[in-house]
Every structure is written in C-alpha cells, then in structure tokens.
C-alpha cells in the first residue's frame with residue numbers, strides 16, 4: 001500500500017515560476033491516495049489558477065483568510081493535515097516564516113502548524129545565495145523546519161545556478177520519510193520528566209537549579225508528533241508545555257518521584273531529562289525564616305533517586321537518562337547508565353554553564369557496551385528529533 005494512502009497533506013503554493021510544477025506534484029500525491037488541501041498565496045495565483053488545484057484534488061482551494069471565517073481555515077488546515085509542504089517556497093515566504101509574519105492564509109496556517117513542515121525552496125540563485133535568505137534558512141532549520149534542497153540547473157532567467165525546485169521524486173521521498181516518522185511511536189506510551197525541582201526550606205525560599213525544562217518539553221512535543229501518548233512530569237518552569245500532552249506539574253524531587261515512578265512501569269519509553277535536586281533541606285520551616293544577625297545553617301539530606309527507581313522497577317520499557325557532566329563525560333555517563341540500569345544515556349557537557357537554560361545544546365548518546373552516536377550541536381527541538389530517531393533506530397534495535 002502507498003505510504004500516502006489516506007494521509008492528509010497541506011500543500012502551500014507560493015508565488016514562484018515553479019508553481020506550475022506543484023500541479024504535477026498534487027496529481028502525484030492524489031494518485032498515491034493522499035488527501036491534499038491546497039493553500040495559495042496571492043502571488044501564487046498569478047502563476048497558476050486555483051481551478052487547476054481544485055480539479056486535481058477534488059477539494060476547495062484556499063487563498064484567503066476571509067473566505068470561510070466561521071471554520072477558521074488557517075487553524076483547521078494545519079489541524080487536519082499530518083504534514084505541510086511548501087512548494088515552491090519563495091524567498092519571501094522563507095523570510096516571513098523566519099520572522100513569524102502571519103499576514104495571509106498561508107503564513108498564518110504555517111505559524112499555527114504543530115505538524116512537520118517541509119519546505120522546498122525555488123528561486124533565482126542570487127536570491128537563494130543572498131545572506132538574508134541563507135540566514136533565514138538557518139533560522140528555520142534551527143526551529144525544526146525540514147527542507148528538500150533546491151537543485152542546480154537551468155533557471156527561468158536562462159541562467160544556470162542553484163535554485164531549481166527539487167525533483168518530484170525527491171519531494172515525495174522527503175514527504176514519505178516524514179509521514180513514516182509521524183507514525184514511528186504510534187500506540188506507544190512515553191513518559192518524560194523535565195525541568196528543575198525546588199526544595200523549600202521555608203515557604204518563600206528554596207534550593208533549585210537553572211534548568212528550564214526546554215529539553216523535556218521539546219521531547220514531549222516531538223514524541224506526540226510521532227503518534228505517542230505522552231505524559232510529561234514537569235518541574236516549575238516559565239515555558240509553556242506542548243499541546244496534546246498530559247502534563248503533571250510537580251515541585252519537589254519527592255513530588256517527581258511520586259508522579260513518575262509508578263507510571264514509568266507501564267510506559268514503553270521513559271526519558272528522564274529533569275534536573276532533580278540530589279539534596280533537600282532536612283526540615284522545612286512552616287513560617288518564613290526571620291533574618292537574624294548571624295548566618296543560617298541548612299542541613300541538606302538526600303532526595304529519592306527518581307531515575308534509579310525507574311531503572312530498578314522497569315518492566316519492558318526502554319529507559320533513557322540524561323547526564324549533565326562537567327568532566328570525564330563519557331566515563332561518568334557509562335558508569336551512571338550501569339548503576340541506574342538504564343538502556344541509554346544522553347550526555348551533555350554543562351561545564352561553563354552550557355546546556356542549562358540555553359537555546360541550543362550538544363548531545364552524545366551512549367547505549368549497551370559500546371553503542372555511541374554523536375547528535376551534534378543544535379537547537380533543543382532539532383536535538384529532540386535526533387534523539388528519538390537514535391532511540392528508535394539504534395538503541396531499540398541493538
């Protein structure tokens with residue numbers, strides 16, 4: 001059966017010469033069984049009439065935010081589709097997406113998209129190589145947008161250079177890979193812990209760490225995108241948790257232990273990213289401690305080890321821990337993996353404040369006796385996708 005059978009694809013056509021190729025692409029998708037909704041920019045309509053796409057898809061074509069406001073088309077289109085494809089993608093749409101502009105149906109829909117977005121740029125080589133376009137492409141890549149690169153060859157200006165829309169085969173293949181990925185955790189239960197914990201010593205003071213929960217949130221979003229039923233046990237953070245995920249808010253290490261250890265036993269995959277405090281004040285004063293003349297001594301005692309308990313009590317699930325190390329990274333991480341009965345561990349170097357609270361990170365995954373994959377340095381969203389790919393393709397198949 002075709003990988004596209006019954007799949008919902010949102011095709012966004014923008015105003016480039018290659019817009020005529022989108023008609024053939026639409027036909028190819030429809031022939032493979034996809035249900036294709038087409039959204040066009042005003043400029044795209046200068047190149048190909050909506051009628052062409054309406055006839056090919058047998059569906060209404062959308063180009064205005066204002067056509068059917070009662071159904072809020074820009075939100076509905078991206079809720080109903082499993083993947084969005086922008087082909088051809090002009091320099092303009094790439095710039096608008098990088099800036100978060102939402103001034104028409106296509107830009108508004110793409111800004112509202114929680115589904116994977118595949119971008120197929122097509123433009124003159126000078127436009128493509130321009131620093132502004134390259135910077136915008138870089139921004140979009142770091143935010144998790146995916147690309148099917150333009151080809152070099154004959155351009156509409158009768159010059160040769162990079163900027164031709166990728167071939168139909170390349171675009172279909174990239175879409176197929178994304179659709180397969182959106183199913184890669186279908187039916188699986190995934191439990192993720194994220195964020196810091198707070199260990200109070202009076203009602204207004206606590207011991208904590210700079211974790212923001214960004215890694216756990218990115219992983220929860222990515223796992224949900226892949227079809228998993230996701231529970232995110234999240235320590236205090238100012239970041240918004242992802243939609244479509246069950247969020248259990250916790251404060252202390254003990255709360256995290258209580259919320260995570262039981263559910264972990266029935267999860268297929270557990271990823272522990274939370275920066276759980278190893279110690280807590282032995283006593284918590286019910287009243288705010290009064291500032292006296294002298295110093296304050298706080299005796300710290302160990303908190304329960306959430307990850308060790310999950311590793312010890314797991315049944316069939318895969319348990320992946322995180323190790324934030326400042327020295328002897330891989331040796332320490334392998335030792336932690338063995339001691340806590342983990343299946344894999346993602347190591348990040350937090351020396352000099354790296355990792356915590358930052359937008360980007362660099363991870364290396366270790367598993368088994370010698371399994372190792374360097375995921376490189378990237379945004380936390382991109383690393384979340386790479387980590388899940390590694391767990392699905394490498395860790396579980398070893």
Ligand SMILES: Cc1cc2nc3c(=O)[nH]c(=O)nc-3n(C[C@H](O)[C@H](O)[C@H](O)COP(=O)(O)O)c2cc1C
Nearest residue numbers: 014015016017041043044090091092093122123124
């Ligand atoms: C004949 C013609 C061909 C064009 N081809 C392209 C193109 O291939 N790629 C591109 O990025 N812009 C191209 N443009 C410029 C875009 O149409 C223009 O930037 C427009 O504002 C894009 O709007 P949109 O991104 O909302 O579709 C072309 C313009 C004209 C008049």
